Amino acid sequence: MITEELKALPKVELHCHLDGSLSHTFIEKRLGRKVSQSELSVSEDCRSLNEYLKKFDLPGKCIMNEAGLQEAGYDVLRSMKQENVCYAEIRFAPLLSETQDMNCNKVIEALLNGLERGKKDFGIEYGVITCAMRHHSEEENARMIRTARAYLGYGVCAADLAGAESLYPMSEFMELFKKTKALGMPFTLHAGECGSVQNILDSVEAGAGRIGHGIAMRGHADIQKELQKKGIGIEMCPISNLQTKAVESTKDYPMREFLNPRALDVQFDLDADDCSDEERNEQDNTYRVDTQLFQFLGILLEKHTPTLRTAKGAPHQNHVAAQLLKCFKHYSYAIFCKNNRKPPIAP
Numbered sequence: 001m002i003t004e005e006l007k008a009l010p011k012v013e014l015h016c017h018l019d020g021s022l023s024h025t026f027i028e029k030r031l032g033r034k035v036s037q038s039e040l041s042v043s044e045d046c047r048s049l050n051e052y053l054k055k056f057d058l059p060g061k062c063i064m065n066e067a068g069l070q071e072a073g074y075d076v077l078r079s080m081k082q083e084n085v086c087y088a089e090i091r092f093a094p095l096l097s098e099t100q101d102m103n104c105n106k107v108i109e110a111l112l113n114g115l116e117r118g119k120k121d122f123g124i125e126y127g128v129i130t131c132a133m134r135h136h137s138e139e140e141n142a143r144m145i146r147t148a149r150a151y152l153g154y155g156v157c158a159a160d161l162a163g164a165e166s167l168y169p170m171s172e173f174m175e176l177f178k179k180t181k182a183l184g185m186p187f188t189l190h191a192g193e194c195g196s197v198q199n200i201l202d203s204v205e206a207g208a209g210r211i212g213h214g215i216a217m218r219g220h221a222d223i224q225k226e227l228q229k230k231g232i233g234i235e236m237c238p239i240s241n242l243q244t245k246a247v248e249s250t251k252d253y254p255m256r257e258f259l260n261p262r263a264l265d266v267q268f269d270l271d272a273d274d275c276s277d278e279e280r281n282e283q284d285n286t287y288r289v290d291t292q293l294f295q296f297l298g299i300l301l302e303k304h305t306p307t308l309r310t311a312k313g314a315p316h317q318n319h320v321a322a323q324l325l326k327c328f329k330h331y332s333y334a335i336f337c338k339n340n341r342k343p344p345i346a347p
Contacts, residue, residue: 011085015212015235018072018092019059019112022219025275026075030062042093045139063097066110073114074121083168085205091129091160095136095144114154129188134163134169138176145176149185159187170202177206187237188238197223208235218254229267235257299336 028035035058063069073090073173079264080088094107108130132141147160147161159180160261162171170191180187191203193213204227214234217223227234238253240246247253 003172007082009084009335010083011083013080013085013088013212015237016088016090018065018076019096020088020111021076022072022274023075023079027062027144030068030071031058034343038279047104055253060096063092064099064102066102066106069097070114071108074118076220077115077118077122077124077126080124082115085124089129089157091131091162093131093162094148095133095140097103101152104144107152107297108148108151108156112151115155126155128155129158129160130156131160131162132159132176134165134168134173135304136254141173141176142179145185146183146297149183150292152185157186158209159185161187161189162212163190165190165196165199169196170199170206174202174206177208177254186213192240195246196299198204200227204232206228208232211245213241215241215254218257224258 005154016027024035024037063072076090077088090111092111094104097107098104109129111128115128118124119126128151132145148156148159161170163175170189177187177189186209187207188210189203189206189208190212191208192211192215196215197216197220200211200214200223203211211217211227212234212235214227214236217227217234236255236258238250238255241253242250
């Protein structure tokens with residue numbers, strides 16, 4: 001497939017960080033100055049997730065008021081429209097945008113307003129995943145999740161745990177997500193991005209519906225089988241994993257292992273994670289993924305969704321788009337909203 005053909009394929013994005021996916025134009029407009037690409041992206045010699053996360057600081061300054069959050073929501077869907085995304089789950093950390101004049105409710109509502117405007121203009125369905133941060137206290141994170149729970153079914157679809165995994169293991173958050181589960185708030189969890197398979201095990205025990213990254217599960221057939229049995233999907237993000245050195249090269253990436261039809265058939269999806277418009281253009285590849293990784297898309301279509309092909313065997317774009325949206329929304333909501341009801345009063 002050439003770049004334009006890849007762009008034309010309808011896509012579902014389940015792991016996208018708002019502050020890592022803002023366009024260069026938006027950031028410069030909000031900051032009122034020119035911004036070099038080196039201020040936003042790590043170099044090839046980046047050696048860790050902790051180093052990678054420092055690049056989120058500058059975009060984070062752009063979403064510190066209601067106008068910034070509304071524009072950010074609109075901006076990210078506008079960028080996704082260029083990639084023919086039909087459904088996206090946008091994750092962000094509300095507490096990082098709180099100010100004296102803007103509480104957690106206002107933060108969430110501002111982003112939802114921008115996304116809703118983008119949905120109307122670009123035709124992209126969305127859900128918001130609110131991230132607890134590993135460096136925040138349990139009390140702060142619990143307050144944020146309680147607030148976000150009121151918006152479940154009204155734009156918000158789940159919670160998450162993000163941040164420096166190597167410094168704050170999942171074992172420190174078991175009580176937080178026990179409370180989250182009791183609230184009826186579904187959640188996905190970043191785990192196994194930094195080499196700790198125990199973080200994946202703890203996330204499964206906590207009740208995660210999906211796992212973000214899950215790279216540490218490589219070589220652990222027993223754990224892969226456990227997740228496959230429970231129907232827990234893996235949100236795979238090849239480019240960020242390569243940038244943070246979670247894997248050294250595409251040949252080390254475990255997609256083939258997770259997808260091997262003769263083995264365990266782990267459920268996963270392919271996501272951008274953090275992808276500005278400049279990074280897409282710079283790499284001259286739709287999601288900046290090495291060509292060899294895209295060969296698995298054909299396997300996925302043939303193996304898991306044969307109904308997405310016409311009788312002649314060629315994908316029909318409108319039919320594919322409709323079916324992908326239906327299937328992936330069902331997949332997402334089936335995991336995140338099972339046994340949950342909308343709040344009795346809309347926030």
